[in-house]
Amino acid sequence: MASCARFSPSDLPYGTKPRMYFLDSSYFRDHGAKRSLPSPAEVVACSLINQRPSNPPPVKFEELKLIVKFGPKISTSETLCLWAIRKFLYGQVPVPEVCGWDSDGRHVFIYMQLIHGVTLFERYDSLSSDDKRAICQDLRRIMSQIRAIRQIPSNHVIGSITHGPLQDRILDSHPETGPFPSVGDFHDHWSWLWRRIALEPEKVTDPWRKSLPDDGPIVFTHSDLHRKNIMITSTNPVRVLSIVDWEQAGWYPDYWKYCKATYSVGDWEDWRCGGWIDSFLTPHPQPKEACDFICNAIGGF
Incomplete structure (x- = not known):
């Protein structure tokens, strides 16, 4: 790293x-x-x-x-x-x-x-397993390097790069998008978003809240690592050229990048069910279940 x-x-x-x-x-x-x-x-x-x-x-x-x-x-x-x-x-x-x-x-x-290449999404169906493995190795190295970006210890927040409101599209149509002073405060808000539509939201128990770890680190995250945002070479050898579209990036809980990367792709798609995402991002199964539920409940995307 x-x-x-x-x-x-x-x-x-x-x-x-x-x-x-x-x-x-x-x-x-x-x-x-x-x-x-x-x-x-x-x-x-x-x-x-x-x-x-x-x-x-x-x-x-x-x-x-x-x-x-x-x-x-x-x-x-x-x-x-x-x-x-x-x-x-x-x-x-x-x-x-x-x-x-x-x-x-x-x-x-x-x-x-201007990056001259093609997106991973465009070329995906023509790639061999070795090609995908090479791409994931590149992505694993890139994710490790991005993780080296940190906030100064005395000023940790969940928010944009400027410590302003979060830019994630799932959140931008909802009230109060931060910044949040702690992971726990963000999780409390995340839990509130889907409960607030109830007649008496304060009486609704959130079974997913315990799946969101308040003691996890805050890391710099792309927040939209879809194959359309991964530029690769148009010819062999296949390599990652660039990660693009950083408009949703910011400071998020550590699990967020995995949850977002998997939420935007179907469970039946090879990129997901073939284990490729899990090869360069650390899986977070419990937060993923919670995030999938909340995203669907609040109409994410």
């Missing part, structure tokens, strides 16, 4: 600024600090926002080797996650290099390195 990298929100770029460019990124470093990024207006003009206004697809600028992610649900939190991973883990974890962010008053625009 990589040496421990501790940081606090004060070590991050100021995420509330409407615009920030990372002039030390390769985009500017290789072409001069005067090189400009496509403006928000240029990005919108090249996008399909009129077809998908609530979730427009990212816009690629092939000639600039850039991809721009934007929309009403995009925040600078994802930019800060990518920046922190490259900064504090010294490039050991393959993620897109971030060039900066901008805003037009309605949307945040994240400018990132």
